[in-house]
Amino acid sequence: MQKYDYLIVGAGLFGSVFAHEATKAGKKCLVIDKRAHAGGNVYCENVDGINVHKYGAHIFHTNDKTIWDYVNQFAEFNNYVNSPVSISKGKLYNLPFNMNTFYQLWGTKTPEEAKSIIENQINEYGYKNPKNLEEQALSLIGKDVYETLIKEYTEKQWGKKATELPAFIIKRLPVRYTFDNNYFNDKYQGIPIGGYNKIIEGLLKGIEVKTNIDFFKDKVALSALSEKIVFTGKIDEFYDYKYGNLEYRSLRFENTRLEKENHQGNAVVNYNDDHVPYTRIIEHKHFEFGKQKHTIITKEFPEQWTKEKEAYYPINNDDNQNKYQQYKALTSKESNTIFGGRLAEYKYYDMHQIIASALQKVKKELN
Numbered sequence: 001m002q003k004y005d006y007l008i009v010g011a012g013l014f015g016s017v018f019a020h021e022a023t024k025a026g027k028k029c030l031v032i033d034k035r036a037h038a039g040g041n042v043y044c045e046n047v048d049g050i051n052v053h054k055y056g057a058h059i060f061h062t063n064d065k066t067i068w069d070y071v072n073q074f075a076e077f078n079n080y081v082n083s084p085v086s087i088s089k090g091k092l093y094n095l096p097f098n099m100n101t102f103y104q105l106w107g108t109k110t111p112e113e114a115k116s117i118i119e120n121q122i123n124e125y126g127y128k129n130p131k132n133l134e135e136q137a138l139s140l141i142g143k144d145v146y147e148t149l150i151k152e153y154t155e156k157q158w159g160k161k162a163t164e165l166p167a168f169i170i171k172r173l174p175v176r177y178t179f180d181n182n183y184f185n186d187k188y189q190g191i192p193i194g195g196y197n198k199i200i201e202g203l204l205k206g207i208e209v210k211t212n213i214d215f216f217k218d219k220v221a222l223s224a225l226s227e228k229i230v231f232t233g234k235i236d237e238f239y240d241y242k243y244g245n246l247e248y249r250s251l252r253f254e255n256t257r258l259e260k261e262n263h264q265g266n267a268v269v270n271y272n273d274d275h276v277p278y279t280r281i282i283e284h285k286h287f288e289f290g291k292q293k294h295t296i297i298t299k300e301f302p303e304q305w306t307k308e309k310e311a312y313y314p315i316n317n318d319d320n321q322n323k324y325q326q327y328k329a330l331t332s333k334e335s336n337t338i339f340g341g342r343l344a345e346y347k348y349y350d351m352h353q354i355i356a357s358a359l360q361k362v363k364k365e366l367n
């Protein structure tokens, strides 16, 4: 006898939102995760009052009021605004690319001055139909910004030449002719007061969750527990890599506790230069305006992915997308398995997009 309506594989945002909504509709869910905790990559570890984003910094932002209201059911959000800075060849620049950045690069003080430099560079180096990240960046912002703040960061982040990467990655970054260092264009932004764990706890309240369970180690028995499966893990692994593995980028985090109040004055400092082996240093307390006497910093080192490592980023170039389409064709033949999330959809999703997608899929399912 099947004990559950849904076995949800993966207790990240997609799985947790799905479980929450299905449970609310009277369905019985079991959520499993191979890690020792729920929360997926938004999980935080509290170290003497500082929420350490264990799997990389997460800043919530959305333009969608429904999604904003949805997360606000579980936690109140603070007014943190992400304004990273980047260090390149010994100089510090504001991000995203805005009037402050242009002043720091060229000394330009007005939008006309900055625009004229950028437009000249776009005319000289840009492309009508940019086919890769380098061509896209040159066409969007010109050569100086590309060479000072994008090229080396990007190539170390992805372990590939910017000419081998998809253009869409760089479209994430705004270009502005105002003195506005807000990294996001979205209407709503912040960090949940009390940390992301509060949101996950709220979503999974009253739902059976089992951690330290690897679905692939006991697939047959686990699958027999429920009528349907919601799978949020790696799509290629689900099909035993039958078309070969998709490529991912992994990360290694090096955490250090420092007995001082403030190390870098900002939550996020990027390091563009290729001789610096990490892409950024996160100082977690600044996400929550922490006043502790100590601080925790994390250096983020991009790494080549292998099957034993965490798959953080899908590498959505043409080769991988073609392979993903083969796997996707198999998923459409499944009647009892629902696929969702960054790994199962092989998509560079942000948190708000995952939530929207989970809500949409669960709604469709329950109808």
Ligand code: UDP
Pocket (backbone or CB within 6 Å): 086, 095, 149, 150, 151, 153, 154, 157, 169, 170, 172, 173, 270, 272
């Ligand atoms: N990027 C860059 N320079 C920077 C920050 C980002 O060139 O200082 C590029 C890089 O290609 C990166 C992409 O923009 O992969 C998206 O960066 P973001 O910080 O938005 O993504 P995250 O890694 O936080 O998901």
